[in-house]
Amino acid sequence: MAILGCFTPERPVLGIADIADDLGMSRSTTHRYVITLVALGFLEQGASRKYRLGLRVTDLGMSALNSTGLREHSRPYLEELRQRTSYTTSLAVLDGPEILYVDRARSFRRGQNKIDLNLRPGSRLPAYCTSLGKVLLANLPDAEQRELIGDDQAVVYRPVESVLVTPPWHRGRVVLIGDAAHATTPHCGQGAAQAIEDVLVLREELAADRPLAASLEAYATRRFERCKVIVEGSEAIGAWEQDRSLPIDPLATRATVIRAAMAPL
Numbered sequence: 001m002a003i004l005g006c007f008t009p010e011r012p013v014l015g016i017a018d019i020a021d022d023l024g025m026s027r028s029t030t031h032r033y034v035i036t037l038v039a040l041g042f043l044e045q046g047a048s049r050k051y052r053l054g055l056r057v058t059d060l061g062m063s064a065l066n067s068t069g070l071r072e073h074s075r076p077y078l079e080e081l082r083q084r085t086s087y088t089t090s091l092a093v094l095d096g097p098e099i100l101y102v103d104r105a106r107s108f109r110r111g112q113n114k115i116d117l118n119l120r121p122g123s124r125l126p127a128y129c130t131s132l133g134k135v136l137l138a139n140l141p142d143a144e145q146r147e148l149i150g151d152d153q154a155v156v157y158r159p160v161e162s163v164l165v166t167p168p169w170h171r172g173r174v175v176l177i178g179d180a181a182h183a184t185t186p187h188c189g190q191g192a193a194q195a196i197e198d199v200l201v202l203r204e205e206l207a208a209d210r211p212l213a214a215s216l217e218a219y220a221t222r223r224f225e226r227c228k229v230i231v232e233g234s235e236a237i238g239a240w241e242q243d244r245s246l247p248i249d250p251l252a253t254r255a256t257v258i259r260a261a262m263a264p265l
């Protein structure tokens with residue numbers, strides 16, 4: 001079972017050396033066990049001579065899910081809920097720090113398959129970052145919640161988009177402010193603050209006694225560099241979160257952003 005547990009969605013294909021290292025076993029012992037698992041259909045050998053899980057594992061997993069009786073009982077409810085909402089509905093149980101999908105009634109709305117993430121009975125996700133998981137965790141005693149969601153390593157960092165429009169920020173009487181000109185990632189919590197600053201600067205520049213186009217240009221010039229430091233600094237922290245080997249110092253970057261945000265307007 002420990003050998004089967006080495007295979008994960010992130011590491012679906014493993015060689016004897018990978019498995020032996022993971023489990024602290026000798027390569028010859030690992031090889032003997034692996035040969036047995038291949039003979040039983042729990043592992044398959046690919047062209048690269050490495051191994052992946054065999055379909056027999058799915059049979060076992062489905063048998064375990066079915067044996068709880070949960071799927072059978074929940075099906076009519078999942079289907080009714082799907083019909084009422086027109087969205088995909090899911091049933092999962094908490095299994096340690098993860099949720100385990102027991103059943104799904106898929107919706108056929110346009111675009112739904114993009115948000116369904118190819119999840120199916122037997123799929124697992126960390127409980128702390130899914131709505132289903134949060135609902136299940138919410139009913140546990142505090143101590144148990146802390147134990148299940150205390151592992152920093154479980155945080156799944158994903159890219160977040162940002163926007164930085166190079167001036168001009170106006171055309172005729174239409175002018176960009178806030179996120180439309182410079183939407184920053186959440187890493188420094190500056191989006192709304194910068195949108196409010198835009199309004200203050202825009203108001204000052206519009207009050208100056210000069211043609212409208214010159215005021216709008218002066219507004220963008222005053223704002224651009226400050227917003228650029230914030231957008232690019234926040235992006236850098238986000239990139240570092242996803243790849244800790246990048247030569248980025250997140251604390252120093254954050255300090256640079258905060259200094260820029262605190263400078264007089």
Ligand SMILES: Cc1cc2nc3c(=O)[nH]c(=O)nc-3n(C[C@H](O)[C@H](O)[C@H](O)COP(=O)(O)OP(=O)(O)OC[C@H]3O[C@@H](n4cnc5c(N)ncnc54)[C@H](O)[C@@H]3O)c2cc1C
Nearest residue numbers: 177178179180181183184186188189190191192193194195
């Ligand atoms: C989850 C989350 C947490 C955040 N936390 C922070 C934080 O802690 N600190 C911080 O400073 N910032 C934070 N932000 C960022 C902040 O919310 C935004 O930067 C800020 O709201 C941008 O203001 P805005 O007026 O430019 O745009 P928005 O607030 O997006 O306002 C644009 C408005 O235009 C409307 N609209 C869009 N298209 C049309 C149309 N065609 N016709 C009419 N109306 C339209 C929209 O409905 C919306 O009401 C957070 C953002 C998110 C999503």
